[in-house]
Amino acid sequence: MKKAKAVCLIAVLMLVLTRFSYAEEITSDSPSCGVCQGAESQNFGKSAPGKIGRGLVNTGLGWTNLLAQPIQAGSSGGNVFTGIGKGLWMTVVRTLQGVTEFGLFWLPPGPEESLKYCALGDLGITGR
Numbered sequence: 001m002k003k004a005k006a007v008c009l010i011a012v013l014m015l016v017l018t019r020f021s022y023a024e025e026i027t028s029d030s031p032s033c034g035v036c037q038g039a040e041s042q043n044f045g046k047s048a049p050g051k052i053g054r055g056l057v058n059t060g061l062g063w064t065n066l067l068a069q070p071i072q073a074g075s076s077g078g079n080v081f082t083g084i085g086k087g088l089w090m091t092v093v094r095t096l097q098g099v100t101e102f103g104l105f106w107l108p109p110g111p112e113e114s115l116k117y118c119a120l121g122d123l124g125i126t127g128r
C-alpha cells in the first residue's frame with residue numbers, strides 16, 4: 001500500500017513538474033523525434049507503445065544528462081557548473097518521467113500531453 005501511494009505521489013509530482021518545466025508549445029515547426037511523436041500521438045494504438053518505448057528510453061538513458069548537459073554548456077560557451085547542475089536536475093526529471101510514462105502507458109491520450117521530450121533529444125540525437 002505504501003508503494004502504491006509513493007507511485008501515485010511520483011506520478012502527480014511529475015505531471016506538475018513537467019507542466020512548469022516544459023511550458024513551451026510543441027508546434028508543427030518543432031524538431032521531430034519518432035519516439036516522442038509516437039508517445040504523444042492521439043491514436044491509442046500508437047501512443048501506448050510509444051509511451052512504453054519512451055518510458056524505457058528515458059528510464060534507461062536519463063542519466064546521460066549528467067554528461068550531456070555539462071558538455072553542451074561548455075561547448076556553447078556557457079558555464080560548465082551550470083551544466084552540471086542542469087544535468088543533475090534533468091537526470092532526475094527524465095528518469096522519473098520514464099518510470100511514470102512506462103507505468104501509465106495505458107492511459108488514453110489526452111488533448112495535451114503533459115510529458116514531452118526524451119533523453120535522445122537531450123543528447124541531440126533527435127530533435128526533442
Ligand SMILES: [Zn+2]
Nearest residue numbers: 033036118128
Ligand atoms: Zn524525443
